[in-house]
Amino acid sequence: MSFCLETYLQQSEDYEIHISKAGFRECAKLIKEKARKTLYVKAGEKILGARLIGIPPIPIGIDKEKKTVMIPYTKPCYGTAVVEIPVKEEEIKKIEKLAIK
Amino acid sequence: MKKALILLGCPESPIQVPIALYLSYKLRGMGYQVTVTANPAALRLLEVADPAKLYLDKTSDLDSTLDSLSEAEYDLLFGFIHNDAAMAYFITFDSILKIPSIAIIFERDAEILNTIEIEVKENTNSHIISARAHHNPNPLKIRIDKFLDRLED
Numbered sequence: 001m002s003f004c005l006e007t008y009l010q011q012s013e014d015y016e017i018h019i020s021k022a023g024f025r026e027c028a029k030l031i032k033e034k035a036r037k038t039l040y041v042k043a044g045e046k047i048l049g050a051r052l053i054g055i056p057p058i059p060i061g062i063d064k065e066k067k068t069v070m071i072p073y074t075k076p077c078y079g080t081a082v083v084e085i086p087v088k089e090e091e092i093k094k095i096e097k098l099a100i101k
Numbered sequence: 102m103k104k105a106l107i108l109l110g111c112p113e114s115p116i117q118v119p120i121a122l123y124l125s126y127k128l129r130g131m132g133y134q135v136t137v138t139a140n141p142a143a144l145r146l147l148e149v150a151d152p153a154k155l156y157l158d159k160t161s162d163l164d165s166t167l168d169s170l171s172e173a174e175y176d177l178l179f180g181f182i183h184n185d186a187a188m189a190y191f192i193t194f195d196s197i198l199k200i201p202s203i204a205i206i207f208e209r210d211a212e213i214l215n216t217i218e219i220e221v222k223e224n225t226n227s228h229i230i231s232a233r234a235h236h237n238p239n240p241l242k243i244r245i246d247k248f249l250d251r252l253e254d
Binding site: 054 | 112139142143167168192193194197220
C-alpha cells in the first residue's frame with residue numbers, strides 16, 4: 001500500500017515539525033538550509049500520496065542516511081509548516097524521479 | 102457549458118463569503134457551471150448563507166478537489182487570496198489547471214497586499230483584481246464587475 005501523508009500525520013507521532021504557522025517562502029528557505037540534500041518538484045506534484053502546495057519549484061529535503069524527507073505542508077487557516085517524516089527508500093526514489101532540479 | 106472553479110481561502114475575512122456568493126451568482130448568470138471549493142469551515146458558511154442554492158451551484162471539499170484535479174478540468178479559475186496559504190493554494194491550482202485565472206487579492210494591510218500581488222504576478226499569468234478591504238465588499242465588487250463586463254464582451 002502506498003504512503004498517505006494525511007493519514008500518517010493523523011495516526012503517527014513519528015515525525016518532526018521544524019516550523020509551523022509560517023509563510024511558504026520561510027519554509028522553503030528552512031528546508032534549503034537544514035536539509036542534507038534538496039530536490040525540487042513542480043507545484044501540485046504528488047509526494048507521499050498528497051499534492052505539494054506552494055510556489056514552484058518546491059523544495060524537498062532528503063536525508064538518505066536517516067531515511068527521512070522534509071516537506072512543506074500547507075493548510076488554509078494554519079499557513080505552512082515543515083515536517084520531516086521517516087520514509088522507505090522507495091519513496092525517496094520516487095521523489096528523485098519527479099525532481100526537476 | 103463552460104465551467105468555472107472558485108477557490109476560497111480561510112474564512113477569517115468577513116468579505117470572502119458575500120463576494121464568493123456574488124461572484125458565483127454573476128458567473129451562473131453568464132452561463133457558467135460554477136464549483137466553489139474550500140475547506141469545510143468556509144463551505145459551511147456559504148451553505149448556511151445560501152440554503153436554497155440560489156447563488157451557489159456546486160461546492161466541493163478543498164483537499165479532495167486538489168487531490169483529483171487535472172489539467173484543463175475547468176475553463177476559468179478564480180482564487181480568493183488574503184493570506185500566504187491561500188496564495189500557495191492558488192499558485193498550485195493555477196499550475197495544475199493551466200487555464201485562464203483570476204486572483205482576487207484583498208487585505209487591510211497595504212504591505213501584505215503588495216507582497217501577495219508581487220508573488221502572484223511573478224508565479225502566474227493571472228489577471229489580478231486587488232483592493233485593500235476587510236469589512237467593506239464594495240471595492241472588490243466594483244473591480245469584479247468591471248472584469249466580468251470585459252469577459253462578457
